[in-house]
Amino acid sequence: MTTTPQNTITIDGDTYETVTTHDLQIGDLICVHGAILKLTTREERPDTINKNDAGNVVWLRGYPIGYTLGAIPKSWLTRDEDGRAYWLVQGNGRATWLRMTNPRGRAPEGDTGYQIFDSMDRACSQITDCATRLHDDLQQLNAEAEETGSRLTYAIGRIMPDGSITFEC
Secondary structure, three states: OEEEOOOEEEEOOEEEEEEEHHHOOOOOEEEEOOEEEEEEEEEEEOOOOOOOOOOOEEEEEEEEOOOOOOOOOHHHOEEOOOOOEEEEEEEOOOOEEEEEOOOOOOOOOOOOEEEEEEOOOOEOOOOEOOHHHHHHHHHHHHHHHHHHOOOOOEEEEEEOOOOOEEEOO
16 A cells, blocks of 8 residues: 555555545545445535534445445445445545545446455455456365365356346356
């Protein structure tokens, strides 16, 4: 991890800038508790309770990209009208977020990709455009689990255009 004086940070090759909730827009990718969320449905209302200089309250739906939840427990997520899980990103002008400035290696909306998942639905690899590239890593993870007596199993999941995951035999 590296930081620069311009309020940017680089984590695993992805660069982020620190912004307030007021700066967040539909389509932005942010990093929250290790998860990458794509923001949708922006709402803004005046803060009629605190009446301070922090400004309006803004909230957006943040949908996990690539089904990587980081440290966000599934119980913190809400389901939308279509049953898709999202996290409510909210705050005023004092709340800050890490907005991705170079979404390299991330599957854009509508694209598909492949990723290794364990039997607890945790992502265990980077997203790639070809399942064959993950085959050796998958075999190694399953062999290590067997050697250590772990009950975890691993599989390659395909990320669909709507963000859902399918597992192919």
